[in-house]
Amino acid sequence: MTQYQQATTGTITAAMQRVAEREGLAPDTIRDEIAAGRLVIPANRIHLEGLGEDRLDPCGIGRAVRTKINANIGASPVSSCRDHELIKLEHAVRYGADAVMDLSTGGDLDETRQFLLARSTVPIGTVPIYSMIVDRPIEDLTCERILATCEAQARQGVDFFTIHAGLLREHIPLATRRRLGIVSRGGSLLAKWMTHHGRQNPMYEMFDEISAIMRQYDVCYSLGDGLRPGCLADASDEAQFAELDVLGELVARAREAGVQVMVEGPGHVPYNEIEMNMTRQQEVCHGAPFYVLGPIVTDAFPGYDHITAAIGATAAAVYGASFLCYVTPAEHLALPTPDDVRAGCVAHKIAAHAADIARGLRGARDRDDAISEARSAFDWTRQLELAFDGEAARAIRSRDAGKQDTDDFCSMCGRDWCAMRISRDVAERNAEASS
Amino acid sequence: MTQYQQATTGTITAAMQRVAEREGLAPDTIRDEIAAGRLVIPANRIHLEGLGEDRLDPCGIGRAVRTKINANIGASPVSSCRDHELIKLEHAVRYGADAVMDLSTGGDLDETRQFLLARSTVPIGTVPIYSMIVDRPIEDLTCERILATCEAQARQGVDFFTIHAGLLREHIPLATRRRLGIVSRGGSLLAKWMTHHGRQNPMYEMFDEISAIMRQYDVCYSLGDGLRPGCLADASDEAQFAELDVLGELVARAREAGVQVMVEGPGHVPYNEIEMNMTRQQEVCHGAPFYVLGPIVTDAFPGYDHITAAIGATAAAVYGASFLCYVTPAEHLALPTPDDVRAGCVAHKIAAHAADIARGLRGARDRDDAISEARSAFDWTRQLELAFDGEAARAIRSRDAGKQDTDDFCSMCGRDWCAMRISRDVAERNAEASS
Numbered sequence: 025m026t027q028y029q030q031a032t033t034g035t036i037t038a039a040m041q042r043v044a045e046r047e048g049l050a051p052d053t054i055r056d057e058i059a060a061g062r063l064v065i066p067a068n069r070i071h072l073e074g075l076g077e078d079r080l081d082p083c084g085i086g087r088a089v090r091t092k093i094n095a096n097i098g099a100s101p102v103s104s105c106r107d108h109e110l111i112k113l114e115h116a117v118r119y120g121a122d123a124v125m126d127l128s129t130g131g132d133l134d135e136t137r138q139f140l141l142a143r144s145t146v147p148i149g150t151v152p153i154y155s156m157i158v159d160r161p162i163e164d165l166t167c168e169r170i171l172a173t174c175e176a177q178a179r180q181g182v183d184f185f186t187i188h189a190g191l192l193r194e195h196i197p198l199a200t201r202r203r204l205g206i207v208s209r210g211g212s213l214l215a216k217w218m219t220h221h222g223r224q225n226p227m228y229e230m231f232d233e234i235s236a237i238m239r240q241y242d243v244c245y246s247l248g249d250g251l252r253p254g255c256l257a258d259a260s261d262e263a264q265f266a267e268l269d270v271l272g273e274l275v276a277r278a279r280e281a282g283v284q285v286m287v288e289g290p291g292h293v294p295y296n297e298i299e300m301n302m303t304r305q306q307e308v309c310h311g312a313p314f315y316v317l318g319p320i321v322t323d324a325f326p327g328y329d330h331i332t333a334a335i336g337a338t339a340a341a342v343y344g345a346s347f348l349c350y351v352t353p354a355e356h357l358a359l360p361t362p363d364d365v366r367a368g369c370v371a372h373k374i375a376a377h378a379a380d381i382a383r384g385l386r387g388a389r390d391r392d393d394a395i396s397e398a399r400s401a402f403d404w405t406r407q408l409e410l411a412f413d414g415e416a417a418r419a420i421r422s423r424d425a426g427k428q429d430t431d432d433f434c435s436m437c438g439r440d441w442c443a444m445r446i447s448r449d450v451a452e453r454n455a456e457a458s459s
Numbered sequence: 460m461t462q463y464q465q466a467t468t469g470t471i472t473a474a475m476q477r478v479a480e481r482e483g484l485a486p487d488t489i490r491d492e493i494a495a496g497r498l499v500i501p502a503n504r505i506h507l508e509g510l511g512e513d514r515l516d517p518c519g520i521g522r523a524v525r526t527k528i529n530a531n532i533g534a535s536p537v538s539s540c541r542d543h544e545l546i547k548l549e550h551a552v553r554y555g556a557d558a559v560m561d562l563s564t565g566g567d568l569d570e571t572r573q574f575l576l577a578r579s580t581v582p583i584g585t586v587p588i589y590s591m592i593v594d595r596p597i598e599d600l601t602c603e604r605i606l607a608t609c610e611a612q613a614r615q616g617v618d619f620f621t622i623h624a625g626l627l628r629e630h631i632p633l634a635t636r637r638r639l640g641i642v643s644r645g646g647s648l649l650a651k652w653m654t655h656h657g658r659q660n661p662m663y664e665m666f667d668e669i670s671a672i673m674r675q676y677d678v679c680y681s682l683g684d685g686l687r688p689g690c691l692a693d694a695s696d697e698a699q700f701a702e703l704d705v706l707g708e709l710v711a712r713a714r715e716a717g718v719q720v721m722v723e724g725p726g727h728v729p730y731n732e733i734e735m736n737m738t739r740q741q742e743v744c745h746g747a748p749f750y751v752l753g754p755i756v757t758d759a760f761p762g763y764d765h766i767t768a769a770i771g772a773t774a775a776a777v778y779g780a781s782f783l784c785y786v787t788p789a790e791h792l793a794l795p796t797p798d799d800v801r802a803g804c805v806a807h808k809i810a811a812h813a814a815d816i817a818r819g820l821r822g823a824r825d826r827d828d829a830i831s832e833a834r835s836a837f838d839w840t841r842q843l844e845l846a847f848d849g850e851a852a853r854a855i856r857s858r859d860a861g862k863q864d865t866d867d868f869c870s871m872c873g874r875d876w877c878a879m880r881i882s883r884d885v886a887e888r889n890a891e892a893s894s
Contacts, residue, residue, distance in 0.1 A: 197889065199882070203828070205886055206879075209878045323831050325808075325846065327848055327851035335809065375770065377759065412759050420761075446650075447647045451640055
């Protein structure tokens with residue numbers, strides 16, 4: 025039985041217990057949210073039982089809990105090395121990723137996936153279509169191979185699958201007239217298949233068979249947005265919303281099949297359209313957790329898309345998203361390095377955290393208050409301990425370390441010009457005067 | 460006559476003409492906005508006439524025009540070198556700063572200021588109180604020295620002054636009970652002076668005399684927010700809003716004196732309080748341009764405050780701010796280096812640009828659309844030319860340059876897996892089929 029099926033029959037599983045503990049919420053709340061379809065725990069029973077060195081630590085995704093972030097890693101045909109991907113996985117988890125997707129399209133895909141699953145305490149997601157066509161043209165994809173690949177990856181322990189079942193044949197003309205067409209790899213591949221065969225999307229046609237496999241292992245759906253906009257000019261267009269309507273229908277079908285489901289979203293979206301996009305998805309998709317890529321709020325800053333995305337992601341998480349897929353500085357340019365993974369994770373952790381504070385989530389501001397206390401006390405050791413990436417902060421502070429002889433200020437203002445020191449002095453004098 | 464005085468008498472000055480040209484707006488619009496107090500052109504007539512190698516290129520700040528960004532530079536007692544500050548000025552302008560503040564508190568302040576003014580095409584702002592007390596304790600500050608310093612800096616050609624005239628004696632008890640007290644240098648110094656002398660803020664008491672000096676040279680007010688919150692816990696509190704009410708009164712007094720005026724704002728603010736803060740300032744301050752520092756939306760990410768600030772700055776610029784003071788990765792930790800200046804500028808340029816798109820400013824999305832066209836055409840040369848920081852983008856793309864033999868893809872997906880290539884193929888086949 026899947027987490028969803030158990031929740032709907034009133035059961036609180038060990039995974040629900042663990043999520044409740046991690047979030048500081050009552051187990052009933054977690055169960056009820058799962059039963060309502062508003063929260064998922066992507067936890068393949070194989071990964072949950074443990075596959076190797078590490079086992080999965082269950083993680084909840086939904087509006088009732090903290091906003092989560094995902095890091096995409098994976099080899100490409102241009103650059104592939106299993107150990108390199110492990111370094112990226114470790115960096116991702118160290119810098120705050122709550123889940124990781126292995127999007128490998130190069131090297132030995134099965135081996136890399138198995139290798140990462142055995143070493144990951146966070147849920148691992150994949151896009152199974154990549155494995156389906158790695159050694160053959162997309163035109164040769166058959167229904168048998170789709171099911172066999174889903175089955176094989178589910179058996180390996182993958183926790184969530186991106187399945188691009190919402191992009192229908194009739195949507196293709198809407199997409200080809202766009203400025204950037206289809207920018208989703210899975211979406212573009214399926215559009216090519218449909219165009220070649222003159223048939224409907226096989227992921228849509230076989231949705232119930234795929235669901236049956238996923239239910240068996242409790243793999244969670246991440247319904248892919250094959251028609252996400254790839255630039256501001258394509259945002260919130262007919263193609264995007266036509267697919268969204270199908271995704272809403274598929275959410276209902278996944279739930280009927282007892283399978284957990286979340287929904288992927290844009291993409292590139294102007295800042296002023298983010299709230300509308302979040303509201304519309306929540307309505308159309310019956311409250312299923314929304315998993316967004318960015319959204320990137322300007323197209324003009326390649327090299328800095330971790331920032332353009334973190335801005336959009338903060339607004340998205342405030343207005344309805346539950347899961348933020350990171351974007352790294354390498355977006356649009358190259359395969360990310362471990363340093364890019366770090367930059368992408370931290371930027372999106374900022375977005376998730378800032379949004380949780382804005383949403384008024386209980387305890388969300390505790391760390392901020394503690395670090396402000398440490399600042400107020402000029403306790404640099406504690407301040408850097410509490411910093412999300414203390415190593416980065418320490419490196420900046422230590423640049424001028426030789427130039428100062430005490431610890432109660434920083435080189436920005438120097439000792440005599442430190443506003444907080446002066447302010448403390450003022451407070452003391454005022455306290456004296458009034459006593 | 461100041462730009463404000465001329466606008467109110469119906470005159471369109473050369474500076475207004477130039478701003479209109481830079482913004483693609485009618486000169487009448489610029490004049491009318493200035494006359495209404497909703498737009499300023501910080502342009503000291505000395506700097507406008509030219510001081511040395513370069514002369515000021517007038518820049519408008521207000522809601523009717525593009526959102527502007529400011530970079531703070533300046534030596535500190537811990538690190539001071541005139542040439543080093545020039546490098547920062549050049550970096551700032553290169554990476555998008557529309558104005559620069561010289562906040563030096565170390566080295567020869569007068570000489571550094573003169574040196575930068577003679578080489579700056581962008582408006583230069585200062586906080587004159589720093590020069591007033593650089594060689595003596597704040598307690599020794601006299602009214603004569605305040606006026607003499609303002610006069611001397613105005614005569615040098617400084618375009619805007621931060622004057623902390625809104626922090627009154629009666630606000631000090633509101634500030635000392637905060638978690639972080641007063642985090643503005645100018646604000647804390649004046650609070651110390653008031654506490655020592657048991658007198659009202661001299662900047663407030665002498666506001667009209669200061670205005671008279673500023674009017675003579677057309678120096679623009681940037682009314683300082685001495686009580687800006689220094690952490691989320693202090694945001695939107697009684698201290699902050701008590702000062703804001705005084706700033707509103709001072710906006711009216713500055714205008715009566717014929718002086719251009721903008722107003723400084725927070726600071727550290729939770730994301731959900733930004734819109735309210737912007738609306739309130741615009742109402743209380745009679746539409747005067749709002750110049751915000753960030754706001755930073757979480758306290759827990761030292762080392763990444765260019766990102767925490769860019770998130771807040773985007774929302775601020777959407778909801779009411781016109782001028783964004785950058786925050787660099789060194790904030791809270793050290794004096795920024797030229798690299799930090801670059802990172803801070805680019806992050807805030809993203810915020811300003813994303814907000815201008817969201818506000819629907821005419822032409823704001825042109826660059827985004829052009830870069831998306833170049834992406835669609837796989838024209839990497841053009842794409843990197845159009846990128847705001849093409850050098851950074853090129854460095855990332857070139858990492859894998861030796862690994863690919865053609866130019867129509869990137870190493871993220873490799874050639875065969877490029878969604879845009881596949882999508883183009885689909886579009887071509889569909890076009891054939893329908894012809």
